Amino acid sequence: MYKIVFMRHGESTWNLANRFTGWVDVDLTEKGVAEARQAGKLLKEAGFSFDLAYTSVLKRAIRTLWTTLDEMDQMYVPVKNDWRLNERHYGALQGLNKAETAAQYGDEQVLVWRRSYDTPPNPLEPSDPRASFNDPRYAGLAREQIPLTECLKDTVARVLPAWNDSIAPAIRAGKQIIISAHGNSLRALIKYLDGISDNDIVGLNIPNGQPLVYELDADLKPIKSYYLGDQSAIQAALAAVANQGKSK
Numbered sequence: 340m341y342k343i344v345f346m347r348h349g350e351s352t353w354n355l356a357n358r359f360t361g362w363v364d365v366d367l368t369e370k371g372v373a374e375a376r377q378a379g380k381l382l383k384e385a386g387f388s389f390d391l392a393y394t395s396v397l398k399r400a401i402r403t404l405w406t407t408l409d410e411m412d413q414m415y416v417p418v419k420n421d422w423r424l425n426e427r428h429y430g431a432l433q434g435l436n437k438a439e440t441a442a443q444y445g446d447e448q449v450l451v452w453r454r455s456y457d458t459p460p461n462p463l464e465p466s467d468p469r470a471s472f473n474d475p476r477y478a479g480l481a482r483e484q485i486p487l488t489e490c491l492k493d494t495v496a497r498v499l500p501a502w503n504d505s506i507a508p509a510i511r512a513g514k515q516i517i518i519s520a521h522g523n524s525l526r527a528l529i530k531y532l533d534g535i536s537d538n539d540i541v542g543l544n545i546p547n548g549q550p551l552v553y554e555l556d557a558d559l560k561p562i563k564s565y566y567l568g569d570q571s572a573i574q575a576a577l578a579a580v581a582n583q584g585k586s587k
C-alpha cells in the first residue's frame with residue numbers, strides 16, 4: 340500500500356478578496372501561513388516523513404509547502420516545481436471578484452465557469468499584459484502550451500502527464516510524497532484517481548491548507564482518502580469554497 344498527501348495552498352490574498360486567481364502569482368495571507376503551519380503539525384503528529392515534494396511554480400503553493408516542511412523540520416526534502424501543477428488558468432475572469440461576477444452574470448453561469456468540466460471562461464487576449472508568454476518561469480514551454488484560459492478538462496490534460504511521467508513512477512519507487520498545489524489542479528488529479536464523472540466533479544471542492552491523505556493499492560488505485568484534522572471545520576471550509584461563487 341502506498342500513501343500520498345495532497346494539499347491545496349493556504350489562504351491567499353486573492354482568496355481573502357474573493358477574486359478569481361488562476362495563474363496570477365499572489366502570496367499567502369497570515370491566515371494562509373498559519374494554515375500551512377497547522378498542516379505541518381498535523382502531518383508530524385500523524386508520523387509522516389517525506390522523501391520528495393511536488394509543487395507548482397506559483398508562490399502560494401510553494402510557500403505553503405516550505406512552511407509545512409519547516410514545521411515538520413523537513414526542509415531538506417527535495418522539491419520539484421512543475422508548472423503542470425499550476426492552478427487552472429481562469430482566463431479573462433482573473434482578477435474579478437467572484438460574488439460580483441455572480442451578481443452580474445448569475446450564480447448558475449459562475450458555477451459553470453468555476454466547476455463545469457468542459458466550459459472555459461473567455462480567454463485573455465494574446466496581447467493582454469496578463470498573458471504569461473514573456474514570464475521567465477515558462478521560458479522552456481512552447482507558446483501553445485501556455486494557456487489563455489482553461490476548463491478543467493484542459494487542466495486534466497496537463498496535470499495527468501505530470502502524474503504519469505513523474506509522480507506515479509516516484510510513488511512506485513517507494514518515495515513518500517507530498518504535493519502542494521491548487522484547488523483545480525488537485526480536482527483534476529482527484530477526478531482521475533477516483534474516476535469521478537464529468538457531471539459529479541461539479542460538486543467537488545477542496546479547502547485551503549488541509550492535508551488530504553490518499554492510500555493507494557499496488558496499481559495506484561485509491562483504497563481510501565481522508566483529510567487530517569478537525570472534520571467539522573473541514574466540512575465548513577468545503578461549503579465556504581462552494582459558496583464563494585454565489586452573489587449572496
Ligand SMILES: O=C(O)[C@H](O)COP(=O)(O)O
Binds near residue numbers: 360362
Ligand atoms: O484560482 C482561483 O480563483 C482559486 O484558486 C480557485 O478558485 P475556484 O474555487 O473559484 O475554482
